[in-house]
Amino acid sequence: MTQVLQFKAGYVDGQWLTPCYVTVDDLGRISAIGDDAPSLPVTEKNPGYLLPGFANGHSHSFQYLMSGMAERLEPGHEKDDFWSWREKMYQLAGVLDPEQLLDITTRFYQTLLEYGYTSVCEFHYLHHDKSGQHYAQPAQLSVAIMEAARRAGIRLTLVPVYYHQSAPGQAIQPRQRRFYCKDTDEYLALLENIANVNRKEYPEVLVGYGVHSMRAAPPRDIKTILGTHWALGPAHFHVSEQSTDAIAFEQAYHCRAVDWLYDNIPLSDHHNLVHATHINTLEIKKLVASKATVVLCPSTEGNLGDGIFPFPEFFGQGGNFCIGTDSHVSLCPFGEARYPEIVHRLFMEKRNLLCDAERMDSGQILFDHVQRAGRKALGLLGDAFSVGQPFDAIVLDSGHDRLVERPVSNVLGIAMYAGDQGLIESVYVQGKKQVSGRSHVKKRETVESFRRVVRQVTSDLRV
Numbered sequence: 357m358t359q360v361l362q363f364k365a366g367y368v369d370g371q372w373l374t375p376c377y378v379t380v381d382d383l384g385r386i387s388a389i390g391d392d393a394p395s396l397p398v399t400e401k402n403p404g405y406l407l408p409g410f411a412n413g414h415s416h417s418f419q420y421l422m423s424g425m426a427e428r429l430e431p432g433h434e435k436d437d438f439w440s441w442r443e444k445m446y447q448l449a450g451v452l453d454p455e456q457l458l459d460i461t462t463r464f465y466q467t468l469l470e471y472g473y474t475s476v477c478e479f480h481y482l483h484h485d486k487s488g489q490h491y492a493q494p495a496q497l498s499v500a501i502m503e504a505a506r507r508a509g510i511r512l513t514l515v516p517v518y519y520h521q522s523a524p525g526q527a528i529q530p531r532q533r534r535f536y537c538k539d540t541d542e543y544l545a546l547l548e549n550i551a552n553v554n555r556k557e558y559p560e561v562l563v564g565y566g567v568h569s570m571r572a573a574p575p576r577d578i579k580t581i582l583g584t585h586w587a588l589g590p591a592h593f594h595v596s597e598q599s600t601d602a603i604a605f606e607q608a609y610h611c612r613a614v615d616w617l618y619d620n621i622p623l624s625d626h627h628n629l630v631h632a633t634h635i636n637t638l639e640i641k642k643l644v645a646s647k648a649t650v651v652l653c654p655s656t657e658g659n660l661g662d663g664i665f666p667f668p669e670f671f672g673q674g675g676n677f678c679i680g681t682d683s684h685v686s687l688c689p690f691g692e693a694r695y696p697e698i699v700h701r702l703f704m705e706k707r708n709l710l711c712d713a714e715r716m717d718s719g720q721i722l723f724d725h726v727q728r729a730g731r732k733a734l735g736l737l738g739d740a741f742s743v744g745q746p747f748d749a750i751v752l753d754s755g756h757d758r759l760v761e762r763p764v765s766n767v768l769g770i771a772m773y774a775g776d777q778g779l780i781e782s783v784y785v786q787g788k789k790q791v792s793g794r795s796h797v798k799k800r801e802t803v804e805s806f807r808r809v810v811r812q813v814t815s816d817l818r819v
Contacts, residue, residue: 357382359787362398364754365764366406368741370724372764376406380747384787389741404751404781405759405767407723408740409474410689411730413651414592414630414680417461417478417501421813422448423684438598438660445683446531448813449482454491456809457482458500463806464684465508466796471687472780474748475511477651477680477734479592479630481519481535481568483546488533495550502558507798509790511748513734515564515592516550518543518581520573524608535568540580547586562735564589566628570596570605570613575620582621589735590628592651597631597662614639623648628733630680633663640670649676649733654695655686667696668709678730690775693726719769746786753781 359380366376368389379388379396388394426444429436452460461478468476478501485491493499498516505512519535522528528536537543547565554563565586567573570593573581582591596602596613605613614635617623623646630651635643643650652665660683670677679692686692697709697718710721727740738745752759756779758770771779783791790797 358387358396359400360394360396360398362401363406363751364403365767366741367408367723367768369739370720372767374764378406378747378749380787384746384785386741386743386745386747388743402751402782404754405764407750407752407771408727409748409750409783409785410472410726411678411734411736412468412473412476412680412689413628413649413678413730413733414653414682415468415476415478416683417464417504418448418452418457418482419445419683420464420467421460421810425814438662439600441660443531449534450486450531451813452482453486454496454500456813457497458504459802459805459809461501461504462507463802465504465510466790466799466802467687468681469508469510469783469785469790470780470794470796471777472689472750472783473510473681473687474750474783474785475513475730475734475736476505477513477515477564477590477592478505479566480514480516483516484534484536486534488536493553494546495553498550499553499557502554502561505561506558507802508796509785509788509798511560511734511736511746511785513562513564513589513736514550514554515566515589516547517566517568517593518573518577519568520577521571523571524574524604540577543581544586551587562589563587564591564735566592569594569601571601575609575616578617579620582617582627585626590626590733592628592630592733595629595632596634597657599634599663602634612636612639614642618642618646622646625649625676625732628678630682631657631662631665633657633665635666637669640666640673640675644670644673644675647676649678649729651680651733652677652692652696653680653682654692654699656682656684658695659683659685664699665696668700668704671697671710676729676732677725678733679726688776689726690772690779693722694773697722717765717769719766719772722772723768747784748786749784750780751782751784752779 361378363376365372365374373391381387426441482497551563554561567578567581625647627648628651632650708718710718715721
């Protein structure tokens with residue numbers, strides 16, 4: 357059924373339309389959008405501000421279960437860093453079965469929608485059973501992710517990734533056995549199996565591909581996988597997350613990771629480098645020239661002690677970046693987006709670092725950039741609010757304390773630099789309202805199954 361939705365104002369093509377009318381066809385696509393009232397009667401009036409939904413560029417859904425549970429030291433282990441956190445993550449990854457992964461991911465994806473993410477890129481390396489053997493259906497855990505996205509009603513880009521070694525020149529470790537592929541042929545066979553299930557049963561999902569990290573595969577395998585478009589979706593991979601990552605790669609292969617990628621893949625706007633925390637000035641220039649996207653996950657990067665991405669230099673040269681929630685210690689897209697600049701405001705003792713003589717509104721600059729780069733990173737083509745696009749949108753509560761009686765020209769600044777989940781009143785995906793009154797419309801159906809998994813899993817974990 358065709359819907360005609362009216363909003364107090366809508367942000368479309370870089371400008372505010374007041375009021376804003378959206379006509380949505382029976383397939384959930386935009387057939388008209390503008391400030392002129394359509395000939396069809398309005399089916400719903402909403403007093404809120406309409407924005408395109410956010411894209412989450414990097415997620416490990418199962419880690420939602422342990423977010424915030426690794427903040428306590430154990431006797432005899434008074435030193436803590438990314439690598440000790442990773443051991444606790446391995447414990448969780450080692451015990452989950454497909455049904456538990458489905459329940460965790462369904463509830464997590466519902467929560468992402470409540471926070472304003474209408475699409476998510478699932479960086480998926482949990483491929484095999486608990487003993488490291490293939491399931492009878494090799495794509496079983498990928499199917500759990502795709503089914504969870506369907507149940508939650510979120511748009512999914514699934515990126516199954518290749519994991520072959522524990523570090524340069526070092527064999528896989530037993531606790532990584534669920535991730536392991538013996539060679540690129542095995543990985544590509546798995547990818548094709550996932551793609552076949554995707555085409556037949558979950559055509560709404562976009563499947564990409566990638567390598568887990570520059571430490572998790574030898575250069576010849578990285579080149580094989582990242583140098584060819586193996587799927588319709590984008591390529592994603594971790595790069596230089598920890599300083600030890602960058603050093604280990606350089607010691608093993610006698611060059612910097614981004615230098616090697618630029619010279620051997622080559623990098624393009626199809627590639628998405630997750631974190632890229634420890635990159636130097638030359639690598640920044642090469643990344644910008646390649647038009648590849650850096651996926652920043654600021655709350656996780658801060659929580660894990662990764663280091664600080666050189667944001668002003670990268671952005672100032674025209675670099676592309678989007679945001680992701682990674683280990684999900686925070687889910688607020690407004691916070692993830694503003695954090696990289698806020699950190700450098702502290703260092704530089706300056707404000708509005710994104711602005712220049714031609715661009716004067718930090719909120720608008722930040723929102724536009726994260727939107728454009730996020731859609732690109734997930735393989736979503738076209739502008740979010742173009743005619744023919746699925747209607748994926750968030751609606752901000754114009755009566756919220758932070759927004760009430762403010763000029764519409766300040767809405768993006770308020771949202772991006774002072775906003776949180778409380779601003780979001782409703783969320784649409786493919787024309788269907790998935791969040792209403794700040795809560796997912798099917799939340800009650802999933803709460804008990806999620807609680808059951810939490811009871812089952814956390815009682816056996818030392819996290």
